[in-house]
Amino acid sequence: MPAYKTDKDTLLVRAMQVFRSQGYHASSMADLAAACGVQKAHLYYYFPGGKEDLMNHVLEAVHTYFKERIMVYAWDEERSPEERLAQLSAQLYKVFVRNQGGCIMGNTTLEVAHLDPAPVFVARVKAYFDDMLACLAHVFAQRHAPELARTKAQTAIQDIQGGIMLMQLYNDPSFFAAALQRMQEAY
Amino acid sequence: MPAYKTDKDTLLVRAMQVFRSQGYHASSMADLAAACGVQKAHLYYYFPGGKEDLMNHVLEAVHTYFKERIMVYAWDEERSPEERLAQLSAQLYKVFVRNQGGCIMGNTTLEVAHLDPAPVFVARVKAYFDDMLACLAHVFAQRHAPELARTKAQTAIQDIQGGIMLMQLYNDPSFFAAALQRMQEAY
DNA sequence: ATTGTAATTTACCTACCGTTAAATAAAAAT
DNA sequence: ATTTTTATTTAACGGTAGGTAAATTACAAT
Secondary structure (H helix, E strand, C coil): CCCCCCCHHHHHHHHHHHHHHHCCCCCCHHHHHHHHCCCHHHHHHHCCCHHHHHHHHHHHHHHHHHHHHCHHHHHCCCCCHHHHHHHHHHHHHHHHHHCCCCCHHHHHHHHHCCCCCCCCCHHHHHHHHHHHHHHHHHHHCCCCCHHHHHHHHHHHHHHHHHHHHHHHHHCCCHHHHHHHHHHHHCC | CCCCCCCHHHHHHHHHHHHHHHCCCCCCHHHHHHHHCCCHHHHHHHCCCHHHHHHHHHHHHHHHHHHHHCHHHHHCCCCCHHHHHHHHHHHHHHHHHHCCCCCHHHHHHHHHCCCCCCCCCHHHHHHHHHHHHHHHHHHHCCCCCHHHHHHHHHHHHHHHHHHHHHHHHHCCCHHHHHHHHHHHHCC
């Protein structure tokens, strides 16, 4: 089916893996091209804006993936809130433990949040956390008042992000797993 | 009193500010030297191992600062656990909200945690979180069983680190402040 | 004053960075 | 078959990265 050897989505997946495990600045265009099995000049064909443009599309793809494959469970009105949280936890655990490099959104936040000038893709990271916050708050709102639900969602996200941080530092997924557990118990 | 224009500690403070707000890889030796008011070659006089060596000493200094100026409150047996947590919260709030760039330990974790080869200073970051965890667990252990105390300490740290992350992303300290509040209520 | 040592700068090196232009190869259209 | 368009590579550019060697300046000891 692929007439040409590369399609844009494959490039994005490979580039994402590099960015996630090495970070934005430590990932060179040469690294990214090598991981994609392509000469680095070719990356400018699909992403004329260069490295920043590529990262922007990578984060957009990640955001889309999370919305379609993970956050959807939060909006599934057929299931109980408890079931939704369990589904969310299971999916998040799979994604963040299977893959090396933790959460590219969290990594990117701490790496570039207050660079001057701020890269354009900071907006993508914000949009991701906006959505994650909204979907968790929606689930908690099934039982709790909107404000409390929102606070619980924020708490869960902070706990989870901190858990991913310690998981990476100590190479021990239990921090992250515990955060997911607490999110479920918070309902 | 300073016979020469630079002493090592001043260099470390200035370098720390750069590393904290720009991150490790985005901080060039030229940036660091400029912030220190020194030619970049001079940095190799005090830190022969170069950038990595400098970062290592910066993180060591930060670790020492936190131990002596913040974590001490946790071990102050003269005060009640509630008072100690209040003191810790107040100090942490001051440090992380006043300064730009959030927590250099958290930033560094997510930026370099799984670089290959891992920089030597990853060990310093681990030591910092070890100590922070131990001191919080010590306070919680005044009322709770050791295991539960440790879990509460982990939870607090994760919540706080996630709070610092969102604080930086949204430029809103309330995430972080809420985490400190929850830490106090967890006792 | 002279010498010795510690601190700091000047000048430079190589390697690699992100990026661009032009050439080539592959596929589609006619 | 020929042409046109799309995909991909080759080759190179200027800039800057981290780092080094040597020269110079500032202080200390005598």
